Amino acid sequence: MIGRNKDAASLPPVSGGAFWNPDEQVFGYREIKKIVRHHVVQRGDHVHALPVAVQQISPQWTWNGQAMDVDRYMEAARTSGVIVLKDGQVILERYNLGRTEKDIWLCNSVSKSVTSILVGAAIQDGDIKSMGDLVTDYIHELRGSAYEGVTIRQLMTMTSGVKYSVEDDMDPRSDVYSLWYPVIESGVSPVVSYMRRMPRADQPGTKYNYSTADTHLAGILVSNAVGKLLSEYLSEKLWQPYGMEEDAVWTVDAAGYEHAGGGLAMSLRDLARFGQFMLEGGKAGGVQVLPPDWLAEATSAQVIFPSGSDRYDRIGYGYFWYISKNGYDHSGFAGQWILVYPKDKVVIAIHSAWLNENQPNRPEYVQMQKAFVEALHASAVAHR
Numbered sequence: 001m002i003g004r005n006k007d008a009a010s011l012p013p014v015s016g017g018a019f020w021n022p023d024e025q026v027f028g029y030r031e032i033k034k035i036v037r038h039h040v041v042q043r044g045d046h047v048h049a050l051p052v053a054v055q056q057i058s059p060q061w062t063w064n065g066q067a068m069d070v071d072r073y074m075e076a077a078r079t080s081g082v083i084v085l086k087d088g089q090v091i092l093e094r095y096n097l098g099r100t101e102k103d104i105w106l107c108n109s110v111s112k113s114v115t116s117i118l119v120g121a122a123i124q125d126g127d128i129k130s131m132g133d134l135v136t137d138y139i140h141e142l143r144g145s146a147y148e149g150v151t152i153r154q155l156m157t158m159t160s161g162v163k164y165s166v167e168d169d170m171d172p173r174s175d176v177y178s179l180w181y182p183v184i185e186s187g188v189s190p191v192v193s194y195m196r197r198m199p200r201a202d203q204p205g206t207k208y209n210y211s212t213a214d215t216h217l218a219g220i221l222v223s224n225a226v227g228k229l230l231s232e233y234l235s236e237k238l239w240q241p242y243g244m245e246e247d248a249v250w251t252v253d254a255a256g257y258e259h260a261g262g263g264l265a266m267s268l269r270d271l272a273r274f275g276q277f278m279l280e281g282g283k284a285g286g287v288q289v290l291p292p293d294w295l296a297e298a299t300s301a302q303v304i305f306p307s308g309s310d311r312y313d314r315i316g317y318g319y320f321w322y323i324s325k326n327g328y329d330h331s332g333f334a335g336q337w338i339l340v341y342p343k344d345k346v347v348i349a350i351h352s353a354w355l356n357e358n359q360p361n362r363p364e365y366v367q368m369q370k371a372f373v374e375a376l377h378a379s380a381v382a383h384r
Contacts, residue, residue, distance in 0.1 A: 219260020
């Protein structure tokens with residue numbers, strides 16, 4: 001076990017600023033490094049170029065009977081930034097809410113997809129033997145708990161079987177809040193402390209149950225396996241060799257472990273570069289960071305969703321990635337989204353600050369964003 005900052009504070013509130021008012025939300029997402037304990041993900045000396053295509057896209061579409069374009073959407077949906085890449089070139093980039101291309105933004109659950117690739121990197125490095133390894137081999141404090149016998153694959157497909165309430169960002173009684181605030185055991189993540197007391201609800205590998213706790217445990221597992229902070233490992237494997245433009249920050253829990261399920265903040269351009277890294281097969285600086293066969297598994301449906309059960313019409317879940325018929329993605333609270341379309345060579349990245357459910361005149365953001373992304377994707381595919 002490597003050394004930790006024992007007095008580090010957990011993210012208040014943990015679940016993506018669900019109870020912040022609109023002004024607090026915009027400030028908090030952009031300036032998270034000023035208000036929350038964190039570790040820095042350091043960039044390197046060079047920057048991966050994102051050339052701007054001569055021809056830019058400017059889609060127009062209809063939503064709910066209203067004529068829409070990018071600017072109207074961004075105002076209506078409180079979107080702080082959107083960028084679209086086609087063949088590695090920028091074909092659309094816009095900002096809003098007082099934000100610029102240099103500002104980082106809290107990604108919420110999009111962070112899960114980054115945690116995913118760090119597991120793959122640790123397998124490529126030989127620090128994790130296989131996806132069939134037991135979670136308890138790397139997090140010894142979970143021995144004797146309901147995680148006994150759970151594999152890394154089951155952890156990363158949200159099929160651990162460990163009891164965890166349906167995740168509700170607006171319910172302070174949900175486990176997504178409760179797991180951060182138990183009595184702290186010296187040097188032990190509060191998530192480990194909380195989850196090792198939870199009973200088993202299902203046999204491992206039999207039932208999908210979305211769990212930020214399982215993602216946080218995956219981050220601790222990687223950190224223990226490689227003997228480094230998750231932020232250091234991300235800098236070493238991706239941020240520096242791929243050429244990210246800005247330092248990122250990763251918020252930490254009370255034991256100093258990064259919030260692997262939702263605490264990463266980065267610039268919009270670097271989120272797009274992350275998608276491009278995936279599109280290019282997991283290589284950074286000419287080095288294969290991710291095993292190709294593992295990457296194919298990670299971005300394929302390991303769990304199949306019942307028809308019509310996903311609000312974005314996705315078909316299943318891979319290794320902390322949602323899978324659709326055209327590609328893969330991960331979304332985050334309040335409108336964060338990274339989407340990768342391998343066949344079309346398209347990446348879409350979006351940062352937002354959706355009003356929470358307690359705010360008046362709150363539109364149907366999910367359906368609005370689906371129409372927006374469909375318009376962006378169609379325009380990108382048609383781009384020449």
